[in-house]
Amino acid sequence: MMDSDEDLVSGCLKKNASSELALYKRFSPKMYGICLRYAGNVMEADEILQVGFIRVFNNLHRFRFEGALEGWIKKIIVNAAISYLTTTHKLQKEVELKDFYMEATIQEDALSNLSEKDLLKIIQSIAPGHRTVFNLYFIEGYEHKEIAQMLGISINTSKTQLLRARHSIMRKIIKEDLLSH
Amino acid sequence: MDQHDQLEQKCKAAFNNFEVEPPAPVWDAVNRELHPPRRQFSIWEYLDPTTFFSNRRARLTGVFSTAAVILFFVTVYFLSLDRHIINGHAYTGDRRLVSGTAILFTVQDKCKPWDSVQFYRTVPVDANGYFYFKGVDDGSYLLRIEPGHQPENTDQFIASWFDMHGDPAQSHVIVIDDEDVRTDVHLIRKDHPQTGP
Numbered sequence: 001m002m003d004s005d006e007d008l009v010s011g012c013l014k015k016n017a018s019s020e021l022a023l024y025k026r027f028s029p030k031m032y033g034i035c036l037r038y039a040g041n042v043m044e045a046d047e048i049l050q051v052g053f054i055r056v057f058n059n060l061h062r063f064r065f066e067g068a069l070e071g072w073i074k075k076i077i078v079n080a081a082i083s084y085l086t087t088t089h090k091l092q093k094e095v096e097l098k099d100f101y102m103e104a105t106i107q108e109d110a111l112s113n114l115s116e117k118d119l120l121k122i123i124q125s126i127a128p129g130h131r132t133v134f135n136l137y138f139i140e141g142y143e144h145k146e147i148a149q150m151l152g153i154s155i156n157t158s159k160t161q162l163l164r165a166r167h168s169i170m171r172k173i174i175k176e177d178l179l180s181h
Numbered sequence: 182m183d184q185h186d187q188l189e190q191k192c193k194a195a196f197n198n199f200e201v202e203p204p205a206p207v208w209d210a211v212n213r214e215l216h217p218p219r220r221q222f223s224i225w226e227y228l229d230p231t232t233f234f235s236n237r238r239a240r241l242t243g244v245f246s247t248a249a250v251i252l253f254f255v256t257v258y259f260l261s262l263d264r265h266i267i268n269g270h271a272y273t274g275d276r277r278l279v280s281g282t283a284i285l286f287t288v289q290d291k292c293k294p295w296d297s298v299q300f301y302r303t304v305p306v307d308a309n310g311y312f313y314f315k316g317v318d319d320g321s322y323l324l325r326i327e328p329g330h331q332p333e334n335t336d337q338f339i340a341s342w343f344d345m346h347g348d349p350a351q352s353h354v355i356v357i358d359d360e361d362v363r364t365d366v367h368l369i370r371k372d373h374p375q376t377g378p
Contacts, residue, residue, distance in 0.1 A: 020215060024208055029200035036201060046207050053211045111187055116195045123192075138192050166188060 005069040012060050024053060027070060031077045037135050038081035040124055044088075052080035078140060082150060085128045110173055122172045130165035137162050265357045267314040269364040271326045273338045277310030278368065280329035285314055288321040288354055295350045298323060322355040326366045338368040345369060 003011070003022060011019025032049050039045035055076050063072055114122075123131055132151065136142045137158075142150070144158040151158070219238070267285065271278040283304050289297035306312045306326065324343035330336075342352030345367040355362055 015215075017212075017216065020212070021208070024211065028203050028208070030198075032201045032203040032207075033196065033199035037196060037199075042204075046204060049203055050207050050210045050214075053207075054214045057211070057215055111191050114191065116199060119192065119195050120199075138189050139196050169188065 006065065009060055009063060009065075009069065012057060020057060027073050028053070030070070031073060034074065034077055035081060036120055037123055037139065038078070038085065038132060040128060040131075044084070048081045048084050049077070051084065052077040055080055078136070079150075082132060085132055086151070110176075114173060114176070118176065122169055122176070125172065126165055126168040130161050130168060133158055133161035134165035134169070261316075263319055264316045265319070266361040267317050267322070267324070267355065267357070267364060268361075269312060269366065270310045271306050271312065271328075272310060272365065272367045273328065274370075278306055278326065278328055278338075279308050279310065281306040282327045282329070283312035283314070283366075284325045284327065285317070286323040286325070288323055298349070317357060319357055319359075322357065323349060323352050324355060324364055324366065325349070325352075326368060328368060337370055339371055341366060341368045 003019070008019050008023045008026070012023055028049065031052065032045065035045035035048040035052070036042070039048055052073075056073050059076070063069065123134065126134070133147055136147045136150065137144070144155045144162075147153075147158045148155045153161075271281060271283070283306055285301040285303070286298045287301045289299075301322065302314060302317075304312050304314055306329075312326070325340060326343075327340040328336075328338050339347060341347060342349050343355060343364050343366050344353050346352040347369045355364060
């Protein structure tokens with residue numbers, strides 16, 4: 001029988017090794033998927049997941065069961081990813097919106113034919129700053145104001161980063177599409 | 182913007198339940214961080230201040246060792262409170278005895294010391310006539326000096342009891358209570374009227 005989140009948390013707080021492993025096994029695949037989206041490669045994702053889960057276990061006593069455990073862990077992992085990218089890649093703080101325009105157009109088929117793996121590969125290949133804002137806005141669903149606060153950038157920078165991220169992804173999708181035909 | 186919405190929808194659909202099994206070394210690293218393996222420290226590492234202050238076990242061991250050493254010296258100190266020194270010089274006339282033996286006897290009955298006398302300890306008398314008993318318990322004692330086989334005038338003196346008696350029944354009882362005792366013994370000439378056994 002599968003332990004409930006409460007049982008797992010209580011076991012982890014008692015430093016029970018089997019509870020710790022069970023909690024890790026339950027949530028790590030999903031969290032690793034998040035890490036892969038934020039990281040530029042697998043090694044970075046491994047490091048983010050490792051740091052993130054150490055933070056999860058060290059701060060588990062602060063979890064008050066007011067929301068889902070998964071959501072709480074996800075927030076810590078995303079923050080760990082942001083910290084990692086901020087320190088290792090020095091995310092761009094200010095980007096001007098001027099002279100920026102969209103030039104790429106893509107076929108609908110190109111997008112729909114794209115597999116998760118290919119899309120992940122494309123996201124990983126764009127600039128760390130663009131990737132972070134893209135993930136936070138598109139997938140995590142944060143507003144530009146929240147992203148600006150989280151990353152310590154201006155709202156305009158967040159918007160610009162997102163546009164550039166979209167633009168980079170579009171171009172790469174087109175390139176992939178052209179290569180496949 | 183329609184294409185961007187498509188991209189957004191595509192991303193959300195793709196990554197909503199996106200799961201990938203992480204590699205095993207990640208858990209190993211997390212587990213190592215949560216339960217660091219205990220390390221045995223050598224005595225030299227305990228003396229290294231960086232090890233001492235950074236490691237809880239080393240710190241505890243250091244504290245307990247220091248406490249044990251302090252406790253040892255405190256115990257020795259308190260035990261030594263009941264122990265004393267008897268020292269002094271032995272003389273042959275105006276000169277100091279150049280060799281001999283100092284013998285200490287315990288006495289149970291101060292009124293009739295010779296009836297309750299018991300051998301306690303001996304120490305040599307050095308070339309300056311000095312003798313020194315350390316770690317002597319509280320109590321009553323008789324002290325006898327026996328001259329060695331030395332040249333010059335030592336053969337003219339006989340073994341004598343503190344402070345200058347040939348007869349032990351007449352000798353002075355040394356009482357040690359809470360202070361060390363200094364006792365100079367003057368050996369008796371063979372032709373002295375007090376000469377006894």
